[in-house]
Amino acid sequence: MGVQTVPTVKICGLQSVEVLRSILHLPIAHIGFVFAPSKRQLTPEKAGELIAYLNNEAKQGVSVPLTVGVFVNPSEEQLEDILAVAPLDVVQLHSKETPAFCQWVREHFKVKVFKSVSISKSSDTIPTAQSVAAQLDPYLGTVDAILLDTFDPVYGGGSGKTFAWDCIPVYQEWARAAGIQLLVAGGLQPENVHQLVDVYGPDGVDVSSGVETDGVKDIAKIISFVERVTRK
Template identity: 35%
Template sequence: MWIKICGLSTEEAVKEAVRDGATHVGFVFAKSKRQVTPEYAKYLAKFVPKTIKKVGLFVNEDPATITEIVEKVGLDMVQLHGQENSEFADNLPVPVIKAFGITDGKIPDEIADFKNHILLLDAPPAQFAGGSGASFDWDKVDLAALDGYRFFVAGGLTPDNVATAITIFQPNGVDVSSGVETDGKKDLVKIEKFISNSLKA
């Protein structure tokens, strides 16, 4: 089970995610209250062992800029939350996670273009793309539409509901950001509980 803790912006939170067994850690480079600079992400990346994937989140960013940040920070993967098409994803230097907002339980037809990439099923974007803290209608999703895809479930996950999400979707992974925060800051206890509950599910 992949377990991704996203929107990390402090040394303490990165170390907690690593210690508790996260498989992926995410740094946000798009406009967000969790946005970090490439320089600071490079510093935080020093606390992430090679066995854990470092993921950079971007929204409609220039591919040259993405490539530059991948190299500077040492990112292992890129997560795309904008209107990027599959050709854009195919030409990036590292594997791609492509986010899709799920409305009324409908899996977008465009996922077919990203069969060679990893999907991230998320709630529709609110103020910023990703990390809205809202969930989508899990019970309305046609799970058969996901056959043959590798995917994360995200959107509104918390330590209390992640096991249910895993039971319903049987995903390759789960992804959380605001669900392990208190007052807008990463909560080390919630990170530990989220990872623990994911591993037990």
């Protein structure tokens, strides 16, 4: 199988400069800002403030993560307004956005696009290679990563619950053949992420509520999460 690479880490739902400052020393590839309805939703102005802080740190020679905006069925106008204030590196789309819309976002804003795929909590039906191809082939050339997340009937993702991980391999096979990154989210936390990494080896992992205490980002949990992803 060859040497397994260490997955990238995305910490989603950041809301404060203080937390950002406290985790910049960690090997975190992406920081996520939630613009969709959520208790972690923040204003474009606040996101712009956090991005300005990262840009300033980068000018000082600090290695900083890429910034990701999380959206659910945004309009072109909404994206225009938000990215004018918060110049993101990545737009993450969490609903039924079409390949044409993904392509427009990618080309218009010169950003990367992550597209989420919602997976059921149960594994009653494992998708086939044919069904995954039918679902995702239209997105070839329009997205930079596929993000598997647990289905949530209200928000699309961000449920804090794991999905049926035995669905991962068929999506992983498609992503590798397509040359597209496969990221996994949904219910990850320091206690279970190493099992996911060890068994399935995704290209990246995405966490939000799993590194919080009472709804607030917990620095100790973030450090523990990152350590368990990156340890051999």
